[in-house]
C-alpha cells in the first residue's frame with residue numbers, strides 16, 4: 164500500500180476511476196457484484212464487490228479497514244442511486260460531503276419544490292399526485308400545459324406533457340398508476356430553452372464552472388450538450404445565479420453540482436439539481452474547455468491536494484451529440500473509421516452493433532452512443548460533431 168490518500172468510489176466505471184487516480188490518490192472501488200466494471204477493477208488500487216445497499220455500516224467499515232489501513236479521505240458517487248449512501252458514509256467517516264438531508268432534497272423533486280417554496284425561491288406551481296382527483300384539481304387550478312413526472316426519476320424516463328386536456332390526463336393517469344414508480348409530481352410546464360449549470364462548492368460557496376446548452380428530443384430526453392452556452396452573458400449570469408440560489412437553499416456545502424434550468428419569460432426556473440457531476444460526459448466537456456473535471460476537483464479537495472486549475476475563461480468549445488437512429492434492428496453501421504480521423508473528434512462511443520434493436524428514444528438509455536468534439540469555439544465544435552454524427556450511418560430495418 165502506498166501512502167497516498169484513499170478515495171472510495173462507489174458505483175463508478177473505468178473513466179471515473181482514471182480521473183480520480185489522476186490527482187494522485189489511491190482508489191478503492193465499491194460496487195454491486197452484478198454491476199462492478201471489470202475494467203474499473205483493473206484500474207482501481209482495490210475493489211470490493213459487495214451489496215452496499217444492505218450491508219451494515221459497521222461491517223462496511225471493517226471491510227474497508229481490511230483492504231486499507233488508512234481512513235478514507237472521502238467517498239464519491241457519480242450517479243443518483245449512490246448519492247444518499249455516500250452522503251451517509253462521508254458523514255460517518257467525518258469526511259467532507261453534502262449532508263444526507265441535502266442529498267435527499269436533491270433526489271426527491273417534491274421535497275426540493277417544498278423547500279424552495281418555503282424559502283421563497285422562484286420555482287413553479289406543483290402538486291404531489293396520489294390519485295386522479297389530485298391531477299384534475301391541479302389542472303383545473305392551472306389551465307395550460309403541465310408536466311407529470313416521477314418524484315425521484317432519472318434519465319428522463321416517464322416524463323409526460325399534458326396540454327390542458329383533462330380527459331387525456333385521466334387516461335394517462337390510468338396508465339401511470341401501473342408503472343413501477345414511487346410517486347408522481349405534477350408541475351406547470353415551464354416554457355423556454357433549457358440549460359444546465361456546472362458548479363463546485365466549498366464551504367457553502369458555489370463556484371460556477373460554466374453554463375451548458377442542452378438539446379432535447381420531443382420526449383424530453385437530452386440528445387446534446389455544448390460548453391460554454393452560446394447565450395448572452397447577462398442571461399447566463401441570471402441562470403447561474405438562480406442555480407446557486409437553489410444550491411444555497413438546499414444547503415449544499417461541498418462538492419460538484421449539476422443544476423438544470425429553464426429560462427422562462429419570467430426568468431430562470433430550476434428544473435432539478437443534484438450534488439454530483441452532470442451525466443452525459445458533461446464533466447469531460449468541462450475538463451476540455453475549463454481545464455478541470457469536477458470529479459478531479461472533488462477528489463483533490465477531499466485528499467487535501469491542489470486540484471487542477473479551473474480556467475476562468477473557456478479554452479474553446481466542446482460539444483457532445485447522441486446517436487438517435489430510426490428505431491429497428493441495426494442492419495449496417497458505416498463511416499466509423501474515417502470519422503475517428505476528423506480533426507476535433509475526441510471520442511466516439513457506439514452502444515449498438517449489427518443486430519442490436521434500436522428503440523424510440525424515450526429515456527437516456529435508449530440512445531445509441533455519442534460523439535464528443537472540441538473546437539476553437541462552440542460553433543466549430545458543434546459543426547465537427549454534426550459532421551461526425553452524419554458520417555456515421557446506423558442503418559436499421
Ligand SMILES: Nc1ncnc2c1ncn2[C@@H]1O[C@H](COP(=O)(O)OP(=O)(O)OP(=O)(O)O)[C@@H](O)[C@H]1O
Nearest residue numbers: 310316317318319320322350351352353383434435
Ligand atoms: N416543469 C417542467 N416544465 C417544462 N419541462 C420540464 C418540467 N419538468 C421537467 N421538464 C423536462 O423534462 C426533463 C426531465 O425532467 P427532470 O430533469 O425532472 O427528470 P430526470 O429524469 O431527473 O432527468 P435527467 O436525469 O435526464 O436529467 C427536463 O430536463 C425538462 O426538459
Ligand SMILES: [Mg+2]
Nearest residue numbers: 319423434435
Ligand atoms: Mg433532469
